[in-house]
Structure formats: structure tokens, C-alpha cells
Amino acid sequence: MWGKKARAWRRELSWNRKGPGNMRGDGMDSLFSQRVKRARRSVIRELLKLAEEPGIISFAGGIPDPETFPREALAQLAADEILNNYRKSLQYTTTEGKRPLRAALIRWFSQQGLHYELDQVVITSASQQGLDLVAKTFLDPGDAVFLSLPTYLGAIQAFRAMEGELVGIPLLEDGMDLDALEEAIPRARKAGHPPKLIYVVPDFQNPSGVTWSLEKRRRLVEIASRENLVIVEDMPYRSLRFSGTPVPPVAELDEEGRVLVLFTFSKVLAAGLRLGALAGPKRLVEKVVVMKQAADLCTSSLTQRLAARFLLEHDFSQHIQNLCHRYREKRDAMLEALEQYMPEVEGLSWTRPEGGLFLWLRLPEHVDTERMLPRALKHKVAYVIGTPFFVDGSGHNTMRLSFSLPTVEEIREGVRRLGQVLEEELASLPSPQRG
Ligand SMILES: Cc1ncc(COP(=O)(O)O)c(C=O)c1O
Known part of the structure; x- marks a missing residue:
């Protein structure tokens, strides 16, 4: 099932969709600028759609935790600004x-x-x-x-x-x-x-x-x-x-x-x-x-x-300290889970960031994270493949994991699943050639 979805996603990216709405505009392609003709939609945005299926623990989205947004304070300020200061705010x-x-x-x-x-x-x-x-x-x-x-x-x-x-x-x-x-x-x-x-x-x-x-x-x-x-x-x-x-x-x-x-x-x-x-x-x-x-x-x-x-x-410094506290817990959970669940294999390493929202995994050379993605989705865990972040087309054996959105429990379970995915993938591949 996931293989099929991944293929559908690839087809989408090839810009060849024909539909009743698109047929009428066929002759207009020549009007696009060279710049637009060369441009491609973000591969990652397309991949994120796959990660949104129910039950998937996603380390793919690089977005902040919505629970960190100061909703009440912003709501009060917005009401005041719109009602009482509209001459400036609108x-x-x-x-x-x-x-x-x-x-x-x-x-x-x-x-x-x-x-x-x-x-x-x-x-x-x-x-x-x-x-x-x-x-x-x-x-x-x-x-x-x-x-x-x-x-x-x-x-x-x-x-x-x-x-x-x-x-x-x-x-x-x-x-x-x-x-x-x-x-x-x-x-x-x-x-x-x-x-x-x-x-x-x-x-x-x-x-x-x-x-x-x-x-x-x-x-x-x-x-x-x-x-x-x-x-x-x-x-x-x-x-x-x-x-x-x-x-x-x-x-x-x-x-x-x-x-x-x-x-x-x-x-x-x-x-x-x-x-x-x-x-x-x-x-x-x-x-x-x-x-x-x-x-x-x-x-x-x-x-x-x-x-x-x-x-x-408001106390912006305190607000930022609260954010750091929340994200620190999540980062720590991810680092601990990686230590616990990743197989011991040569060529596997990850970064240990002192902040931010992401860490980065490098897998053995013969593992291709794009090829492995359908297996990960089958195990209900998602990551972002590394290649789109490389302007030279390299990075096939890398992935980005974001710890911002899932809960601490989801992070542990998701990394456990990822460890299993990697083990299965390694078992399915021929051993790497040694030079
Ligand atoms: C390094 C970097 N620069 C810029 C952005 C763009 O963010 P925004 O336009 O929301 O400020 C992002 C978003 O993830 C980012 O990671």
C-alpha cells in the first residue's frame, strides 16, 4: 500500500497531471518564464502529506509545537488592537x-x-x-x-x-x-x-x-x-x-x-x-x-x-525559557531513544544538537533513505529524506528527524519503530562492497 502511495507521489512531482481543468491551458505553457519552468515544488511538502496518515508518528514536519504559541495573550492583544486601535493596526x-x-x-x-x-x-x-x-x-x-x-x-x-x-x-x-x-x-x-x-x-x-x-x-x-x-x-x-x-x-x-x-x-x-x-x-x-x-x-x-x-x-525571556524547557525534554528523549533502539552498525551516526528543533542521521553508505521510506511508513513512522537539502544531489543515506511536534512518549515509540525499520532494511540489502 505504501509503495503505491510513494509511486503516486512521484507521479505528482513529475508535473504531468492532466485533468479537465489542466487540458484547457495546454497551449499556455509557453507563456511561463524560464525561471518558473525550471522551478520544482518542494519534495518535502509532498512527502509531508504522506506522513499525515492516521497513526503515523511523524518526525518529518519541521514546524514548532503549537502548544508553545501564547494564544490567550495574543487573543487579548488582537481584540484590543482591532477594536481600539484599528486606525493603526488595520x-x-x-x-x-x-x-x-x-x-x-x-x-x-x-x-x-x-x-x-x-x-x-x-x-x-x-x-x-x-x-x-x-x-x-x-x-x-x-x-x-x-x-x-x-x-x-x-x-x-x-x-x-x-x-x-x-x-x-x-x-x-x-x-x-x-x-x-x-x-x-x-x-x-x-x-x-x-x-x-x-x-x-x-x-x-x-x-x-x-x-x-x-x-x-x-x-x-x-x-x-x-x-x-x-x-x-x-x-x-x-x-x-x-x-x-x-x-x-x-x-x-x-x-x-x-x-x-x-x-x-x-x-x-x-x-x-x-x-x-x-x-x-x-x-x-x-x-x-x-x-x-x-x-x-x-x-x-x-x-x-x-x-x-x-x-x-509580556516577559519574552521567560516565554523563551519555557520553550527551551519543553524542547529540551523532547530532544533528550530522542537522543536517549536513539542510543537505546538504533542497531549497532558501522557508518551510523547522528548529531547531538544543543538547541533548535532537529537532529540529523547519517546511515551506512548502502542505505538509501528515500528507498527505505515506504518501509518506515508501513511501520507508521515518518522522517524527511536528506537529498533535497543537498544542492549537489548527494545525501542519499541521510535523514532529518524533528523532535518538536511529537510527545515524549511518541518520540520513544517512533524511534523504536525507526530502529526496527533500519534493521529490516539492512537485512534486506546485499552487504556493502568493501574497497
Ligand atoms: C533556517 C531557516 N530559515 C528560514 C526559515 C523560514 O521560516 P519563517 O519564514 O517562518 O521565518 C526556516 C523555517 O523552518 C528555517 O529553518
Whole structure:
């Protein structure tokens, strides 16, 4: 049954659906831009549909736990804003965003060691819009963007949409392989791909959970300076640290003003508010604002007012501590269950993140996590296959596990099932060839 579903999903992805509605538009395909013709729907979103079947314990969805959203506080603020402050909350606002929210964010940034003025911060419709605007601001077709293998899928989509040349650099336990980055930059230049951006998620990266060391952050800034590149530092998980010591953001180490920071409320307040911010040197932020004017004029005034008031009237630090407490329990449950239930086999390893929502499994070379997925679904457990996070098509033996949504009990049971799935898969495969 699951084999059939997986095949149906593959068919869906091939963009060949014919139906009464689609037939009429056949002659219009030539009207699409080359960019759209090349674009593909997110494989992961399609896979997530399979994981939604009843009874499945899903480690697939990378979304925050809805129980962490401060519903009552937001409901009260929303009622007050709509009834009593509608002239502001239901009206357009400036493209840069509401001043009280930017001011509140400047205070949050300064707690991270980042010091900005008002005109260095623009409110975005969450960090995905930040990525889209950065791509539009810097990329001409064929310009090189350096990112890690693996990388957040939404960033890959945003940079691809602007026809960037995506250059994958291996991600090691303590951050990107910077020797490889130093070799790749002149190689891209020589091949006619002007290097423009380096995209990084240095804290508890999605999908791997990896956090960059201080040494690598410093060296990254040196490389960007030497090669005249902009660094995009995406930090959706930075506040979600459950253990270990915080490492300064890359932007704090930058003295030349070549780092753009992306912040989001999605994981620390509510993803549905679609609210975030982009901050950095004024001369770069100004250009991003022009791109945002064309995109949406402004981010929702109502959600900006809600977030600003939440930050002013509630204890945001306490709220974040509560989140960390909840997610820490889940992460610990997943790490313990992996120790207990995963078979002892050569080539199997996983990350031990100090925060965030994800951990990352590397399986023996001869295991293909996409091929194994129907078996996992049969055992009623779901994960996200690794390959979509790799711009070079590698990662067939990797998977992402998210611990944010399931309960602690579900995490234990789900990992037990996953251990069984892997054992069965290994037993079904011919032994790997040894060189
Ligand atoms: C690394 C990273 N960047 C950006 C985003 C986009 O999130 P949002 O647009 O909700 O801020 C995500 C979402 O999962 C993410 O993991």
C-alpha cells in the first residue's frame, strides 16, 4: 500500500497531471518564464502529506509545537488592537515596518551582541521573505551563492528562483568546511559565476542541528572580507539553546558591515504571524527595502502591533525559557531513544544538537533513505529524506528527524519503530562492497 502511495507521489512531482481543468491551458505553457519552468515544488511538502496518515508518528514536519504559541495573550492583544486601535493596526504601514517593533527588536539584537540603529532594521513577512529579498537584491542569473551541504530547503528555493548558481560546501561537526569554501570561491569566479553571497545558519542549523565554532565564524568573516562577499546569517533557532554556551553571532565579529542577519518570530512566538526582520549595514538594507516595496508594500500592520505589544507587555525571556524547557525534554528523549533502539552498525551516526528543533542521521553508505521510506511508513513512522537539502544531489543515506511536534512518549515509540525499520532494511540489502 505504501509503495503505491510513494509511486503516486512521484507521479505528482513529475508535473504531468492532466485533468479537465489542466487540458484547457495546454497551449499556455509557453507563456511561463524560464525561471518558473525550471522551478520544482518542494519534495518535502509532498512527502509531508504522506506522513499525515492516521497513526503515523511523524518526525518529518519541521514546524514548532503549537502548544508553545501564547494564544490567550495574543487573543487579548488582537481584540484590543482591532477594536481600539484599528486606525493603526488595520491600516498600511511603512515598508521598513512599525517603529515600536523595530525598537523592541533592536533591544533583542543588542542582547545578542548586535547593535543596530532604526534604519538598519526592516520588518519582513518572516525570514523566508528575508531570503527572497536578499536573493532579489544581490543575484543576477548565474551569480554564485555558497551554502552548506546540507542546507535549509527554503533558502535553496529562494536562491534558485533568482537563478543563482548554488555551490555546496560540506558541513562538518563545527561548521562549514572552510578549506573547501576557500577553494570553491576562485573556482566559481573562473567558471564565470561571480561570487556574491555565503548563506549560513550558524546556530542549530536546519536540517542538521550543527552549530558553528567561534573559530570558524571568525574565519568565515575573514574569507568574506578577502573575497568581497556578503554573508547572510539566518538565525531562526538562536534563542532555542537548551545546553552549552552561546557562541557570538557571525555579525558580531564583522567589522566591515558585510553581514545581513535574518530573524524570525516563527519559532519563538507564532509561525502564523509571518513576522521576522532583516538587519545589517544601512547601505545594504536600503536596497532590500526597495525590493520589499515591490513585493508587498509592507508586512501586516496587525501582526507587527501584536508582536511589539507582546514584547513590551509580556516577559519574552521567560516565554523563551519555557520553550527551551519543553524542547529540551523532547530532544533528550530522542537522543536517549536513539542510543537505546538504533542497531549497532558501522557508518551510523547522528548529531547531538544543543538547541533548535532537529537532529540529523547519517546511515551506512548502502542505505538509501528515500528507498527505505515506504518501509518506515508501513511501520507508521515518518522522517524527511536528506537529498533535497543537498544542492549537489548527494545525501542519499541521510535523514532529518524533528523532535518538536511529537510527545515524549511518541518520540520513544517512533524511534523504536525507526530502529526496527533500519534493521529490516539492512537485512534486506546485499552487504556493502568493501574497497
Ligand atoms: C533556517 C531557516 N530559515 C528560514 C526559515 C523560514 O521560516 P519563517 O519564514 O517562518 O521565518 C526556516 C523555517 O523552518 C528555517 O529553518
